[in-house]
Amino acid sequence: MALDTEAANADGTAARPEPNGSAPTKPDGAPRPGLNGSGRPELSRQISGLDALELGGTAGRNPLARAWSAVWPMASAVLIALLAWQIVVWSGWKPSYVLPGPADTLPVLGDQLGKGSFWGAVGLTMQRAVVGFAVSVVVGTVVGALVTQSSVLRRAVGSLITGLQTMPSIAWFPLAILLFQLSEQAILFVVVLGAAPSIANGLIAGVDYTPPILLRAGKVMGLRGLNLYRHLILPASLPSFVAGLKQGWAFAWRSLMAGELLVVISSHTSLGVLLSQAREFSQTDAMISYMIVILVIGIVMDRLFGLVDGAIRTRWGLDGD
Amino acid sequence: MTQAVEAAASRAVPSGAAVRLDGVSKAFGSLPALDDVSLRVEPGEFVCLLGASGCGKSTLLNLVAALDRPSAGTIDTAGRRVALMFQEPALFPWLTVTANIELALKTRGVPRAERRARSAELLASVHLAGFEKKRPHQLSGGMRQRVALARALALTIDTEGTGTLLLMDEPFGALDAMTRDLLHDELERIWRERNLSVLFVTHNVREAVRLGDRVVLLSSRPGRVVEEFPVPMDRPRRIDSTEVAALAATITDRLREEVGRHGA
Numbered sequence: 001m002a003l004d005t006e007a008a009n010a011d012g013t014a015a016r017p018e019p020n021g022s023a024p025t026k027p028d029g030a031p032r033p034g035l036n037g038s039g040r041p042e043l044s045r046q047i048s049g050l051d052a053l054e055l056g057g058t059a060g061r062n063p064l065a066r067a068w069s070a071v072w073p074m075a076s077a078v079l080i081a082l083l084a085w086q087i088v089v090w091s092g093w094k095p096s097y098v099l100p101g102p103a104d105t106l107p108v109l110g111d112q113l114g115k116g117s118f119w120g121a122v123g124l125t126m127q128r129a130v131v132g133f134a135v136s137v138v139v140g141t142v143v144g145a146l147v148t149q150s151s152v153l154r155r156a157v158g159s160l161i162t163g164l165q166t167m168p169s170i171a172w173f174p175l176a177i178l179l180f181q182l183s184e185q186a187i188l189f190v191v192v193l194g195a196a197p198s199i200a201n202g203l204i205a206g207v208d209y210t211p212p213i214l215l216r217a218g219k220v221m222g223l224r225g226l227n228l229y230r231h232l233i234l235p236a237s238l239p240s241f242v243a244g245l246k247q248g249w250a251f252a253w254r255s256l257m258a259g260e261l262l263v264v265i266s267s268h269t270s271l272g273v274l275l276s277q278a279r280e281f282s283q284t285d286a287m288i289s290y291m292i293v294i295l296v297i298g299i300v301m302d303r304l305f306g307l308v309d310g311a312i313r314t315r316w317g318l319d320g321d
Numbered sequence: 322m323t324q325a326v327e328a329a330a331s332r333a334v335p336s337g338a339a340v341r342l343d344g345v346s347k348a349f350g351s352l353p354a355l356d357d358v359s360l361r362v363e364p365g366e367f368v369c370l371l372g373a374s375g376c377g378k379s380t381l382l383n384l385v386a387a388l389d390r391p392s393a394g395t396i397d398t399a400g401r402r403v404a405l406m407f408q409e410p411a412l413f414p415w416l417t418v419t420a421n422i423e424l425a426l427k428t429r430g431v432p433r434a435e436r437r438a439r440s441a442e443l444l445a446s447v448h449l450a451g452f453e454k455k456r457p458h459q460l461s462g463g464m465r466q467r468v469a470l471a472r473a474l475a476l477t478i479d480t481e482g483t484g485t486l487l488l489m490d491e492p493f494g495a496l497d498a499m500t501r502d503l504l505h506d507e508l509e510r511i512w513r514e515r516n517l518s519v520l521f522v523t524h525n526v527r528e529a530v531r532l533g534d535r536v537v538l539l540s541s542r543p544g545r546v547v548e549e550f551p552v553p554m555d556r557p558r559r560i561d562s563t564e565v566a567a568l569a570a571t572i573t574d575r576l577r578e579e580v581g582r583h584g585a
Contacts, residue, residue: 043506047448050500054461217411220386220404221428221476231424235415316414317458 100285109289117269122293125260125271128184132191133252139192140199140248147200148207158204161197169194169255173262184268187259194255195248202244206237239312246305253298339364339401339486339518340385345394346543347380353543354380357394360537360546364484367512367519369533371526371572373580377544378522382488385520398486402429404476405488408495410465412457418444418468419453425475439478443471446511463500466492470508477517489521493528502560505531509557526569526576531560536572540579547579 082102089101096104112118143161147154172190180186210233218232260272271290278287312318338361347355354377362368372378383389385396386405412421422440431439444450447467457465470492477485493501509532512519523529529536536550550572554564 043503043510044448047503047507050503051448051461051464054463213407213409213411214413216388216405217407217413219388221425223428227428232413235413238415315456317456318414 097282098284100288105285105288105292108285109292112286112289112293118274121269121271121274122297124268125256126297128187128191128260128270129253129256132188132256133195133249135188136192136195136199136248136252137245140196140244141203143196144200144203144207148204154204161200161204164193165197165201165251169251170258170262173259177263182263182265184265186263187256190259191252191255195252198248198251199241199244202241202247203237205244206240207233209240210236239309239316239318242305242309242312246302246309249301249305250298253301257294337364337399338362339366339398339484340520341397342381342385343395343397345381345384345391345396347377347384347389348392348543355384355391356543356545358539358544358546359394362486362518362520364518365516367517367521367532367534369529369536370520370522370539371524371529371536371576372539372544373524373541373576375541375544376539377541378524378539379490381544382490382520382522385486386488400483401486402476402479402481402483403486403488404473405490406469406473406492408491410457410462410469412465412468412472414457416456417453418449418455418457418460421457421468422472422475425472426478429476429478430480431475431478440471440475443474444468446474446514447471447507463496463504466496466504467507470504470511474511474515477515485518487517487519489519491523492521494523494525501528505560506557508532513556526573527560527565530554530565530569530572531558538572538575538579541583548575 086101086103089096089099093099143157147157147161169190172193173186176186176189180189214232214236218228223231257272260270261276264273264276271294275287275290275294278284278290341361343359345355345358345360346353358381360368360370370378370381380389382405384391385398386403388405412418413424416424419437419440422443423436426436426439427433441450441453444453447470449464449467449471452460452464457468460468473487473489477487479485493504496504505528511517521529521532530550530552533552536552538547538550539545540547550568552568554568558565
């Protein structure tokens with residue numbers, strides 16, 4: 001003990017025995033208890049010093065600059081698209097009653113935005129989209145969960161799910177109309193068939209690609225059965241599941257638009273109905289207005305999913321910042 | 322020499338060892354990974370398992386951690402709870418540092434009310450007080466590995482009075498030398514303070530001599546115990562001391578001899 005303490009004191013920078021002979025008299029033998037690290041504040045200081053060096057400093061960006069850097073490319077893209085449209089109109093390729101320019105169309109769009117009937121149609125369409133998407137989430141999650149649980153089921157329906165995902169949803173409508181006539185159910189049926197496979201695939205991929213090292217860590221901790229899912233597999237598959245939801249939404253929205261053009265139910269005025277009415281009455285300006293609305297809704301929803309996805313990536317440190 | 326006597330005695334009474342492997346073999350298909358490995362770690366002992374590639378080090382730890390079953394032989398941990406730390410931190414990226422540790426405590430049956438205080442104590446002991454709310458990706462590699470150490474320590478909290486065993490699978494293998502050196506000091510201190518039983522796998526000879534009470538050398542393909550080297554040096558040791566270097570050189574020669582047997 002005494003020798004050890006002397007050695008520690010002699011070496012002012014680190015409480016360790018001298019390596020090369022200046023403290024040669026220590027007996028070979030059992031390790032000595034007593035000299036533990038609580039008496040070594042310099043180790044603690046060295047470690048925190050290294051931590052500080054390794055973490056370094058990160059310069060935060062001005063939020064205004066961030067917002068601007070997000071807005072200007074989008075604004076430029078919109079301007080370029082409007083300009084291209086205008087150039088086609090100026091070229092005189094089609095008469096202006098067939099293809100009106102932005103200057104004729106945008107006021108019509110503005111008019112529409114002030115009308116209650118227009119918002120009623122948007123409301124009906126959104127209601128169908130939300131209901132269809134919600135049902136798809138339930139169906140996709142249940143199917144995905146079942147498939148991840150059974151290798152037989154996976155071999156049986158795994159490729160079928162991917163096949164359904166690639167099948168154009170409009171191909172389902174003849175069958176849907178036979179089964180459900182021109183009804184809300186026909187639209188719902190096709191929307192769910194369009195969206196649920198993506199959602200199921202997102203969940204399956206997430207569960208499949210749970211990092212094996214995390215599974216090992218979880219097993220060492222004794223996570224089994226339901227707890228393994230609750231604490232490890234479900235959170236680990238969240239990013240992939242959200243990606244599946246995002247893709248599912250896109251398919252749902254496409255299927256819905258196809259459905260609203262094909263399955264016209266009297267007295268149910270939706271965006272799709274407005275669009276086909278505008279075509280029948282050759283109101284191209286109104287038609288393009290509705291198309292812009294459909295596009296904008298798609299972009300806004302995609303952004304919402306993007307926000308959720310981005311929040312998860314930031315939380316997990318996947319965004320490379 | 323007393324091993325046979327001890328072995329006979331310990332069949333009657335529970336083994337006193339933290340872990341005892343008797344004639345353990347493991348084959349994957351027709352490929353033998355471990356062949357007749359016998360090994361024991363006493364309570365409070367720090368044993369380093371050293372071998373080149375293909376010596377089945379990780380296989381052995383998986384067997385002790387009961388993540389896999391041996392093809393032959395017995396592994397007796399006397400009902401101890403086993404913690405395992407990997408080369409990768411393997412922290413859950415969606416949880417904060419504290420939540421990662423609290424989850425480990427939870428799986429060990431530590432009551433909710435105690436978890437916060439326990440995890441704070443564990444983080445303080447790996448010098449990470451103040452980083453509780455960070456997420457793993459916000460920390461450096463060395464810090465993450467210390468969180469992983471704290472989580473492994475959480476799993477060595479003996480809630481059932483059975484004793485515990487800490488397995489470490491090249492835990493510092495991916496770190497730079499400076500950080501590794503500091504973590505050696507850190508681990509040695511924690512091992513003493515908590516009186517842990519440790520089985521530490523590495524392919525770094527100096528690291529094995531720096532840390533171990535004993536160094537067990539394994540051959541490769543299949544893994545067999547070739548030789549055991551006691552390390553009769555005082556602690557704390559320095560990895561760059563002449564004594565560590567001298568014993569490391571002896572062991573390295575023996576290891577190279579083993580590796581050479583696989584050459585053309």
